[in-house]
Amino acid sequence: MDMTNITNFPQSTLVSVNGVAIEVFEAGQxxxxxxxxxxxxxxxxxxxxRFQIPALAAAGFHVIVPNQRGYGKSSQPTEITEYDIIHLTDDLAAxxxxxxxxDAIFVGHDWGANVVWNMALLHPDRVKKIINLALPYQVRTEIPWIEFMEAIFGTDNYFVHFNRRPGVADAILDQNIAQFLRNLFRKNHDETPPEPGMMMINLACAKHPVGAPIMSDDEMAxxxxxxxxxxxxxxxxxxxxxDRNWQILANVDPIIHKPAxxxxxxxxxxxxSESLEQFVPNVxxxxxxxGHWIQQEMPEETTRAILDWLSIDNGEVSNN
Known part of the structure; x- marks a missing residue:
């Protein structure tokens, strides 16, 4: 599908950085x-x-939106270790x-938020300000993350399952791409206890989605x-x-001092997070x-929150 037909989404370019090609969309050049x-x-x-890009460009920003490695037309290295937090943050620096x-203002959602938090730890000089959605700063646990999650959530937790049973979920999601994504990108569904089993596999196999879609069919496509x-x-x-990231961050100062x-x-x-202000004091x-898909579920409110925060005292954040 030609994405230029969808809300005037910009065309992409492939940029060679950090040993890979990254697909980048731009606005406000x-x-x-x-x-x-x-x-x-x-x-x-x-x-x-897609909803934030034109508004940020109109507000005076040069908007740079990568498909990070492994996504879209960007490179897909075969070695698992080439997706560690060093590679992901080095891509953004490059x-x-x-x-x-x-430096730049960085905005992240979900896994992107994790990369942005770590960008501030591993490349602090490249980060001006941080805006993160859905995923708060993750404090490093005493034991490796997957072991920690397995002890608390069990082997069916999808983080654990992805690591302990490599390839199993991948194959099922690949066989049910449209069904999985349509079932996942929903809103306004009642919070019911999760079914037994691995959540992402359950979503990929479910014949009837729950809740309302957050996208049109064209957007979903x-x-x-x-x-x-x-x-x-x-x-x-x-x-x-x-767990590799857990090792990498062992000796990194865990405090983020950037406005966030x-x-x-x-x-x-x-x-x-119950400890966010302890680790991100200027937040x-x-x-x-x-729900989870914040900038797509409430696009206007998300954009307004971002622009309002960036405009406070010429972008200097008041710490209330």
């Missing part, structure tokens, strides 16, 4: 010198920022180098067609580096009345 980088989550696409920027090209293994490989905005969805199943927090 006339606003050179004021970059903002938008980082998608899983299983998503740069297209998830994108800044490509455009000639020392962009995601479906992208994953028909890539399959799911390359993006799931991000999860297969969680955390946007929660009140109906999201991801819990709010402001807001919540929107939506």
């Amino acid at each position: 006339q606003n050179v010198g004021n970059p903002i980088v938008l980082c998608h989550g899983w299983p998503e696409h740069a297209f998830s920022w 994108i800044l180098d490509h455009f000639g920027y020392d 962009v995601f479906i067609n992208a994953f028909k090209e890539t399959g799911f293994t390359s993006s799931i490989n991000w999860y297969r580096n969680l 905005l955390m946007i929660y969805g009140e109906r999201d199943t991801i819990p709010k 402001d927090v807001i919540s929107l009345d939506c």
Whole structure:
């Protein structure tokens, strides 16, 4: 599908950075010198920022939206370790180098938020401000993350399952791409206890979706067609580096000093952080009345929250 027909989404270019090719969408090129980088989550696409891109460009930003490695037309390295947090953050630093920027505002959702938090830990000089959606800062646990999650949530937790049973979920999602994505991108469904089994496999196999769709059929087709090209293994490989990332971050200062905005969805199943201000002392927090897919469920409210926060005192955040 030609995405230029969908809400005037920009055309992409392939940029060679950090040993891979990254598909990058741009808007507001006339606003050179004021970059903002938008980082998608899983299983998503740069297209998830379609509502924010034109508004940010109109507000004076050079908007840079990558399909991160493993997604869209970007490279899909075969080695699992090439999706660790060093590679993912180095990609973003190299994108800044490509455009000639020392630093930028970074915005992340879901897995993209995790990359942005870690961008501030591993490349603090490249980060001006942070806006993250859905996923708060994850404090490093005493034991490796997958072991920690397995002890709390069991072997059916999809983070654990992706690591302990490699390839099983990938194959089922690949066989049910459209059904999985249509079942996943929903809103306004009652919070019922999860069924036994692995949630993502259950979603891929469910014949009847729950709740209301968050996208039109044309919008949904962009995601479906992208994953028909890539399959799911390359993006799931991000999860297969969680314990490696745990090792990488062992001796990294865990405090993020950058001005930050955390946007929660009140109906999201991801819990709010109880220690966010301890680890991100210059953070402001807001919540929107939506689920996990914040910028797609409540696009106008999300865009307004981002622009309002960036405009506070010429972008300097007041710490309330």
